[in-house]
Amino acid sequence: MDQKILKQLEFPKLIKQIVDHAETTRGKEAAAKLMPSADFEEVIRWQNETDEAVQVLRTQGHMPLGGIHDLRGSTKRAKIGGMLSATELLEISDTLRGSKRVKNFVQDIDEVDTPILVELVEQIEPLSNLEKEIHMCIDQDGKVIDSASQGLRRIRSQIRSLESSIRDRLEGYTRTSSSKLSDAIVTIRNERYVLPVKSEHRGSFGGIVHDSSSSGQTLFIEPQAVVELNNKLQASKVEEQQEIERILTRLTELVQQEAELLEHNGDILQKIDFLFAKGKYGQQLRAAKPEMNHDGYIKMIQARHPLIPESEVVSNDIEIGKDYRAILITGPNTGGKTVTLKLVGLCTLMAQSGLQVPALDGCQLAVFDHVFADIGDEQSIEQNLSTFSSHMTNIASIIERFNSNSLVLFDELGAGTDPQEGAGLAMSILDYVVNRNARVIATTHYPELKAYGYNREQVINASVEFDVETLQPTYRLLIGVPGRSNAFEISGRIGLKSEIIDQAKTMIHEDSRSVENMIASLETSRKQAEKDFEEAEEILQESEGIREELKREYDRYLAKKEDYQEAAKKKAQKIVDQAEQEAETILQELRQMKSSAEIKEHQLIDARKKISDQKEALQDTNQKQQIETTNQPDEFEPGDEVHVASFNQKGQIVSQLNDNEYEVQLGIMKMKVPKKQLQLIKRKEKEKKTTPMATVRGRQSHVKTELDLRGERYEDALHRLEKYLDDALLAGYHQVSIIHGKGTGALMKGVHAFARKHRSINSYHLGHPNEGGSGVTILSLK
Template sequence: MNQKILETLEFKRITDQIATYAQTALGQQTIQQLQPSSDFQTVAQAIAESDDGATIYRLKGGIPLNTLENIGPHIKRLKIGAMLNGKELADISRLLRTTSAIHRFFEDLQADAIELTQAYGIADELTLLPQLSQRLRQSVDEAGGIQDEASTALRGIRSGIRQLSDQIRSKMDGYTRGNQAKYLSEPVVTIRDDRFVIPVRSEYRSHFGGVIHDQSTSGQTVYVEPQSVMDLNNRLRQLQIEESQEIQRILAELSEALMPYLTEITNNGQVLAHLDFINAKARFAHEIKATKPILSPDNQVNLKQARHPLIAPDKIVPNDIYIGQDFQCIVVTGPNTGGKTITLKTLGLLQLMAQSGLFIPAEEESQVGVFSDISADIGDEQSIEQNLSTFSAHMENIIHILQHVDDHSLVLLDELGAGTDPQEGASLAIAILDYLGNVGSYVVASTHYPELKVYGYERPQTINASMEFDVATLQPTYRLMIGVPGRSNAFDISARLGMPESIVASAKNLLNEESQDLNNMISDLESQRKAAETEYLDLSQQLKQAQQLHDDLSKAYHDFFVERENQENKAKEKANAIVAKAQEKADKIISQLRAMKLSGASNVKEDQLIAANTSLKNLVQEPTLKQNKVLRREKKRQALKPGDEVKVTSYGTQGTLLKQVNAHEWQVQMGILKMNIATDQLQKVNAPDKKEPVRQFATVSSSGSHVSPQLDLRGERYDAAMADLDQYIDGALLAGYQQVTIVHGKGTGAIRKGVQDYLKNNRRIKKFNYAPASAGGDGATIAVLQ
């Protein structure tokens, strides 16, 4: 990316603002060196990093980095064998502590399952050095001072220094109090040349003996070290020298301890700077209300409500700017101070920001391209080089641009062709736009020339645009209108300001017919646009209200059916509980009736007992399933008709439909029995290819029962075998058998297991077991009835 565009669009002001949010010196340096990229993958990765930073800022308030100095110079000094001072060691200690804190922070983010695409990988590059960090923290304080815990020797020396200092002060305090104080300029103890002294009046300089270390500017006070404390001061000075030597030894030792880890420490500093850079981008984006841009591989730009980031939010007018899909050249016309230049700068600066991996001040889902180069000729007479005319300076800049453009370049041209004869300037502007169009560059050019309005209509991949002007208020609205060319408002403005109508009319007559028609056309287009915009806003509001009403009704509809099903299921559960109790009582009654029948005390028919028992079972309600189209189609396919083979679920056997008795019952032929069965107890089954012989062992007639004491299920399908077993047990109970034999064979064991499970769950079976070896072994089961 050429550097001139960065200066023209004031990109450095953006990086300066971002740098204020950085916590580390190296992070600030990284931001100041930020440059747009023309590589799609590089830009995509940088934007993904910014997105991670925005996510962390939104959920956690940002990455908790501390203020860190640039340790690069410290590392260089270590590499040449120099010894670091306390302040430099404190900087490295702070960096290592921050490394540990940031590592824990990202571990917590992962534990919270926060999704990030880039930041976790960056944080994984940090190297923890806990032992080295602990040693530095123990030895050096935040300000770079060496702490007592740095070594046992230093702790002992400093303890001796404190004791001697206390003794000296105690002796010196004797001179500042009582009779001795009258010889002093003031009753204080101070230090000169690292030795304790007292301020003595000049005339009494010999009174205390000792050594004079200094005197005041006036000469009336001398600073005397009394003879009585000289020995203590000598000893104190010796300990101070030892302290200094021990500190130097500790500094050298700590510097030596860092040597094996210079690469890791340097890398940690760079990783923290990178994270600081990401964090600063996120904080800046939050401050200017920026959003994540979508990258277009085809360089289709669609900025929604784009704002210039360097203009105060209360003064800027957002605009929709789009190029690259239906057209690659926009010709913007309109009055001076109408916002054309700011619009061009907004497009260019937001592209630079996006290609630098930054969020942009625009609405969500805004789209940007990745251009190989962005060039601009923007400026006025005040900003053009002093030694050239306005036109010459513009042309020199444009020539340079034309020499470097390609089909992936974005070119911004402000007041193209201005500064020379209007006819020549318009012709030159058209020629320049034609050249850029042939190259395939993306171009946005502003101009005053009416000829370029016609150019915008006639040239392919080119469209007119203008900056709106409110004739009623005589003020620009700064709104960009793509698709509508700008028109001259000189006549309207003059008339509103009080220009005589005759003069305005005369001026209009002097305007050639072609220009007049063009202005009228533009006026009509603008009126139609405003009407369409008003209608669009009204329809949008109506659509929003209709959508809200639709959503509310859909929710209410859903809630209604859910509640209805819940209430139905609750009612059915309650009914089932009642039916269960009734079923239990009915079972007792039927047992009593059977007992009476067996004893000969009653002549109750068995089919009447089964029908009564079935009626009670039919009272049980199943919870309703939500209906859908699939279920409705299946229900229609399963519709019953005479002659259909059906399974009677209440008996567990199959039969043939004879006729429909009423809306809720069918007459069914089951063996020799004809019974009326409720429709919901019938399941349609596919008719078998060959009818199997009907078993007669469970046939019940009014004249008596003919049930064998043995049931043979060998060779039957599982479902048919279980249905036969259920019917057989009912018949055996009615026949009054105490014991029956079920022959199921060994085979795969499926029917044998089914028989065992059935008998286990039938409460009318007292007990059951396999037959003796002589009677079939585990190929048959003997059941005892009760």
Template sequence: MNNKISKTLEFEKIKQQLQNFAATDQGIDKIQALRPETDPEKVIALQNETEDGRKVLRLKGGIPMPRLKSIRSHLKRLEIGGTLNGKEIAEIGRVLSTTREIIQFFQWFEDNEIPFFVLDELVDRLVVLPEITRKIQATVYEDGTIQNDASPALKGIRTGIKQGEQNIRTKLDDIIRGNKASYLSDAIITIRNDRFVIPVKVEYRNQFGGIVHDQSSTGQTLYIEPQAILDLNNHLRQLAAQEKAEIERILYELSMEIEPFTQELYGNSEVLATLDFINAKARYADSLKATRPTISKENHIAIWKARHPLIDQNDVVANDLILGEAYQAIVITGPNTGGKTIMLKTLGIIQMMGQSGLQIPADEDSQIGIFTEIFADIGDEQSIEQSLSTFSSHMTNIVSILNQIDDKSLVLLDELGSGTDPQEGASLAISILDYIGGIGSYVMATTHYPELKAYGYNRSGTINASMEFNVETLAPTYRLQIGVPGRSNAFDISKRLGLNPSIIDQARSFIDVDSQNLNEMIADLEQKRRVTEKESMQLQAQLEESDKLLADLKRANEKLETNKEKIIEDAKKEANKLVDTAKEEAEFLLQEIREMQLNMGTSGSIKEHELIDLRRQFNDLRQDESLAKNKVLRKEKEKKILKPGDEVITETYGQRGTLVEKKGNGEWVVQMGIMKMKLPESDLRLIKEEPQQQKRQRQIATVKSASSSHVATQLDLRGQRYEEALAEVDQYLDAALLAGYPQVTIVHGKGTGALRKGVGDLLKRHPQVLSYEYAPVNAGGNGATIVTFRG
């Protein structure tokens, strides 16, 4: 893209603003080299970079990039075998430490799996050199001075220098405080030619001996190195020479250690510069409240609420700029000082920013094109040196533009045809626009010729526009009106300023009828446009109010649903508490009924399955407190397919059983130990297939527990062998649990105590035993154990 357009549209000022956000020398170099790209893929890639930078800015406040000097010249000197000074090595160390810090900074994004377009790849190219970094940090300070601990020899030399300086000062202090103090111009110690001296009055120069190193401007004071410290100063100079030699040796060795890693350092500095460049673009976009534009390869421009970036964003007037799809030419007509030229520059500078990878000062969803060239003829190009008039200068520029344009060019023409006879200028303007339209270039032109007001109506692909003018305030509003040509406001302004109406009427009579009709038509269009915009704003306000009411209604409904569910949940919890209380009381009654049944023998009228069914009815009184859980359970139950022989768990009783056969109404006959019960399918949960060995062992235990049809609440072991008794206790506990007993008694007698201990050990290991204790004295004492099961 031609260099002249950057100057015309002030793109260089954009880059100067952008540089204020850069931290590194090489980042600034990249900004200075910034140019609009004409390849859509490159433009998209550059926009991706800026978008990555905006993401980092939103999430972490931007990339923490410190001030970095360019190290390219340092690395070139290393490549040819040169030695770096302390400051240069410190700058390389700064690059290395920044490299480590940047990698650590981006680790957070990787840990949180936050994607980027390009930043991931850039950071992956950074190389950490921990040994070199440590060596540099242990040798030089950030200002380039060499540390005392850089080598043992340097530390010793500097210790000697410090001691030598102290000795010299001690001797000089004795002189300036001694009996010769009156010979001094001032009681101070100073340095001349790197040697300690004292200021002596010229008439006493021979009182101290030594060497004169300098004199004051008046010649009344001599700076003398007394004879008493000559040897000390000489020794100090020797130490200084040793220090210099040792520093040169240290820097040489350190330079040689850095040299093998010059390529890695080149790469790191380039990546850091790119990160700084991206960070600067992001911060600049944030300062402008800019947005990322979409790219139209067909050059359909739609920039919503476009703002010129060089005008204070608090004062600038935003305008919609649309070009390319419905029309390829916009002709802005109307008087001067209305903001027409700013519209040209706004379109041009935003297009250049977008093609350079910068986000644009416009609203979201704005769209730019990709132009191979942008040409502009804006402002007074008059050249005094060439003795060209304004018209000649403009025309020379336009001729050059017309010789270069193609169908991928954007042309911006300000005051087209001005500077000559109005009739001829208008005719030339129309012909130039026709020529540009024939080539297919995109054009925005401004003019004050009334003849071009009708041009937009007569040419396809062309539309009129104007800058709004407020007649009431006699000031432009700087708002672009697409589709409405500009009209002269001279009569209205003159009337508002108090010009005699008769003069205005006479002036109107001098204007031909067509011009008057055109102005009246434009005025009518402006009036209708204002009415339409007012209605649009009212509708927009009503729409926003409706959206707000809808949002409030949704929030209120959500709150109502939340409270409703909470009330239901609280009610269910309270109901469950009542049911639990009633169930506890019923359990005592059921236990008494069972004991009565057992005492009555097989002739009892109350059956065990009737008792279990009664327990299920109590359980059914409980309310499910989690609606979501019920839905999940229902879905899971819908998935299961049951068949005879399947092992199941009953949800109500928590008992394990085997399916025997299916009955009508979704019920199954379930064998649970010694009992068969008819249960609904919704109460059954399928158990996964067990290994054959475990299944066989469980079946044997079930058969054994089922061998006794009636289970008593007391088991008498007296007179049995130890092993048989413990085996019977194990089977009895299972049978008692299946019967639903909360508590049983095991009579083992007192005897030697072995059986009593064995029963206790067995109960201690049993998972369903809550507690056990000896019976009361009147019920057997320690000859019987009362066992309580878990609920």
């Protein structure tokens, strides 16, 4: 890619933000070299790598890259025979430990598939023996420890013994000759232990003078009594240093043997850090993985400029490359035309660099051979070119190099010269590029180009919306509507006399007025259409929800009705069988009593009573299958618990509609029910003090039975789902519908993963064709 064009589209600023997300020196180095690719397969691989990093960050929260250093300088010095310092060896040990930690971390991930990362970490060589050897010799402060060798332990023990002897002798002087000392302490000069002696008592100690104070009043003297001990101490320290160098040399030789593997590990860790820097940047932007194509097709929903703060940026829908190959954005300056131009160019470069783009899921972007741009005032002082000449120089260069698989961005095409000539030149340039099948987005404020898109099959007009009431641009991109100048409206709003504006209108050419009136009519129609569409969509969704809920309730009612009827039949049959058996028993007894002529009156009465009891039991069973309407109140009151015969369900009276109908709450539905279908179960209890939980349930009872997550970012969608389930459970729902759409399937997988882990979800399944198909997941709640 041309560095000048990358700079025009502000790609280097974006790279700097990615660099800030890398954790290691080598990771930052790789991020700083990031460039877009025109190789389709390479871009696909890069996108998959970044997506894996994003998924790991989403599920694990981080990648443990701490303690990893750039070892290239150390391994290079080891290979040419140089001795590494203890600090360098410690960095090698820490990096080996860090690389092992990264490898284990990736291999232990089971929430998401990470084939690319697994393949990378499998190439990391642990080199445990080298790590162990360094760890046994060097501590975390970068010091060679006593146990590094037997010789070093012996030497350091000797040094500590000599130091103790020297201090004991010198401290004896501080106790017995303190009046001759400037300070009763033992200090060090030239790596030898000395005493601070007053200059007038110089001869009292003998020995060697190593230093004096700035005033000359104090001499730092090594008494003769410790000169020999200090000499032995110095000799031991020299021996210590030699032993340390021997240990470091041995460790360096081990590093030299593994230098190639250490450098290979460094390359793998650099790539992993680089991938996660891209993933972290995608998370920061709340970006989505684009679906790449090589058909020159771009479609982004709610796309945002990545370099504008989220609190300020305005998102837009952009599509080009299928029904039309060129977009011509017209309208006044400072309306956001250039921002839109840069947005498309920058998102294309991001996608071709393996980065996710700041838009909603399901966006599509193309891999272009070239991205060309002529944006901003590129006037060259050195070449003494005018603004127009500078633009034409850039455009001429683009015309020479572009092909059918190029994205071309022109800002203020034809500006800087006579309006009529500039407009004609702009249309000719656009025709030339469009006819050669390139994808083109151009901005202009020439009124002559407002009708251009209507006369070209592959070109569509667009504009950035301007709010005449606030005199501010809204930065919303309007596809299919050319921009208006709004000069008269703005002038009127800021107080210019109406007669001046009216006279100005008479001076405008009739064709221009017709075009402006046409555009104004289009804008009015568009706004009304958008409003009507939103209202219709809302009504449609609400109607669909009600229809689905009614169908589910009716199906549930039919299922329960059959179950109840079947159970009642079985129970009735059982009682009948028992009655027949009892009757037969009674008859047998009567026959026996008759034959024995021992029938007495009270026995006949008892037998008759048994038959009567069986008859009454059978009658009671039959009566329970019918809804009793006797002993019912004349009127029901709100809050009364009732049985609704037509649905065989319990409900609660909401209100009385008329003398013969009541509004009854059945689960989540309110229905009109005839009075004759109602049977009082329980009168409404006296009002009690409302508890916090009652308040919660009252609020939640209005929650819908479905949740629409389409268009949501992944993390936001799961957060909404979790809150919604709490509300649905409080409302007492047994089943809810989650609308996630089809798209890439990422949101559906997230909903299913959430459902598997949630303790209050019994089961889940994709919707049937009449329930929304694979775009909906049905959750059954406990």
